[in-house]
Amino acid sequence: MAINASQFQYAVDALRRILPCEHPADVALSTFFRDNHKLGQQDRHFIAESVFAVLRRHAFLSAITAPNPTPKRLLVASLLRVRGLNVRELSTVLTEAEQKWAGELKALNPELTLAQRAELPEWAVEALQAGGMADEELLAVGRAMQHPAPLDVRVNTIKARRDDVLSELNHSGIEADLTPLSPFGIRFKGKPALQRHPLFLEGKVEVQDEGSQLLGLLLAPRRGEMVVDFCAGAGGKTLLLGALMASTGRLYALDISEKRLAKLKPRLARSGLSNVHPQLIASERDARIKRLAGKIDRVLVDAPCSGMGTLRRNPDLKLRQTPEGVANLNLTQAAILAAAAPLLKVGGRLVYATCSLLPSENEAIVEAFLAANPHFALLPANALLAEQRVEVDTGDYLRLTPALHNTDGFFAAALTRVA
Numbered sequence: 001m002a003i004n005a006s007q008f009q010y011a012v013d014a015l016r017r018i019l020p021c022e023h024p025a026d027v028a029l030s031t032f033f034r035d036n037h038k039l040g041q042q043d044r045h046f047i048a049e050s051v052f053a054v055l056r057r058h059a060f061l062s063a064i065t066a067p068n069p070t071p072k073r074l075l076v077a078s079l080l081r082v083r084g085l086n087v088r089e090l091s092t093v094l095t096e097a098e099q100k101w102a103g104e105l106k107a108l109n110p111e112l113t114l115a116q117r118a119e120l121p122e123w124a125v126e127a128l129q130a131g132g133m134a135d136e137e138l139l140a141v142g143r144a145m146q147h148p149a150p151l152d153v154r155v156n157t158i159k160a161r162r163d164d165v166l167s168e169l170n171h172s173g174i175e176a177d178l179t180p181l182s183p184f185g186i187r188f189k190g191k192p193a194l195q196r197h198p199l200f201l202e203g204k205v206e207v208q209d210e211g212s213q214l215l216g217l218l219l220a221p222r223r224g225e226m227v228v229d230f231c232a233g234a235g236g237k238t239l240l241l242g243a244l245m246a247s248t249g250r251l252y253a254l255d256i257s258e259k260r261l262a263k264l265k266p267r268l269a270r271s272g273l274s275n276v277h278p279q280l281i282a283s284e285r286d287a288r289i290k291r292l293a294g295k296i297d298r299v300l301v302d303a304p305c306s307g308m309g310t311l312r313r314n315p316d317l318k319l320r321q322t323p324e325g326v327a328n329l330n331l332t333q334a335a336i337l338a339a340a341a342p343l344l345k346v347g348g349r350l351v352y353a354t355c356s357l358l359p360s361e362n363e364a365i366v367e368a369f370l371a372a373n374p375h376f377a378l379l380p381a382n383a384l385l386a387e388q389r390v391e392v393d394t395g396d397y398l399r400l401t402p403a404l405h406n407t408d409g410f411f412a413a414a415l416t417r418v419a
Contacts (some may be wrong), residue, residue, distance in 0.1 A: 008090075009093070011046065012075055014051050022320075024314070025316035029051060032047075054078045057082050058074075060082075060112065065077050076090060080102060117142070118143065120318060123322075127359060128358070131358075143403070144312075144406075149209065151188040152188075154184045154206050155184050157184060157243050158247055159271075162183070165205060174192050177189075179213075184243075185210045207236075208237075212355075213240060214410070215412055218384055218385060218388075219300050219349060221241050221298045223245055226250050227299070228298075229241060229302070230299055230340045231301060231303060232260075234260050235264030235278075239271050242275055247275045251277065254289070255280065256284075292343050296343040296348060298349050298350070298351075299349075300350075300351050301351065305361050309356050309357050312402055327360075329361060338369065341373065344417040345417065347416065354410070357399075362413075363413075380414075398411065399411055
């Protein structure tokens with residue numbers, strides 16, 4: 001079947017706009033669709049799939065289209081070599097000379113570096129190797145990142161039971177299964193439009209990666225406790241913590257972004273939780289934080305990070321992120337952890353987490369903090385998760401990868417205040 005010439009040209013135009021990677025790809029694509037508001041749903045689907053397919057395999061596609069990897073050539077290479085179309089299906093959008101080139105492209109197998117095979121930046125590969133990751137594991141992680149992430153939701157236990165939700169979904173013709181690790185998670189076979197589904201509108205489910213759900217179980221807040229989500233953002237983890245607390249106690253959702261906290265409001269309204277208190281703060285040194293010093297039972301620090309564990313969803317990050325950017329984030333991460341730690345009571349628990357696999361954002365931050373703060377100690381993540389009946393053992397630190405766990409790449413460390 002010949003490809004639609006109009007869809008193809010729009011996909012080339014979208015790539016032209018997105019590939020400089022000056023803005024997040026999803027934001028740039030939304031702007032493109034707003035500017036071309038007459039595009040139908042099928043057109044949008046083809047364009048989005050095309051753009052993200054090119055971003056996911058950008059290193060390979062650039063290598064086979066060298067020395068001239070234009071948006072059009074990258075798209076053609078992606079359709080032929082990644083998505084499995086044949087040259088005949090592209091005859092409506094290629095000149096005779098381009099068809100000849102496309103035919104030759106089918107047979108090209110250039111020598112690729114480990115970084116190109118893993119579809120990761122050279123600097124990130126070097127950082128992972130320096131952190132002790134073997135080349136085979138690195139390649140497995142990189143290849144797993146080249147596939148779209150499945151759609152996971154968390155069942156809101158305040159309003160529903162997981163088995164009932166799964167049964168309702170299956171009865172309505174939506175294929176889904178229980179997540180293997182999280183006791184609250186459901187994973188969909190496809191990508192159904194959930195925003196209009198009654199279960200979503202009634203606040204019985206929230207979209208949340210299974211790995212992100214495990215962070216809440218690592219913190220394990222209890223009923224009636226005082227808890228702080230230090231970098232709450234749009235509140236996905238906040239809502240999980242509130243549900244784990246059975247809507248009792250006090251849960252402060254802190255963030256420096258009014259825009260992010262605004263996104264929490266409708267989600268909070270749907271959730272039925274009454275124990276969440278969103279608070280806009282000026283910085284990690286805000287006076288309101290200091291007033292909570294020594295009073296808090298549990299603190300979650302889901303630190304701002306490079307996002308290099310989320311490449312299944314945000315493949316453009318590997319083209320936008322830089323070693324300098326990560327170094328700046330490391331300063332922020334260390335400052336946030338240092339500011340959040342004094343909130344804890346003696347015996348309290350703090351979980352530091354990122355959606356990155358880079359050691360400089362993870363182990364290095366935690367180890368430097370522990371060296372400077374001897375009144376804090378590391379708790380073994382595997383033992384804490386075993387208490388919650390979660391069967392994942394990555395040692396003292398929680399390290400999740402898409403290759404081993406089919407989640408986004410996550411890191412977490414659980415700390416306790418001992419004196």
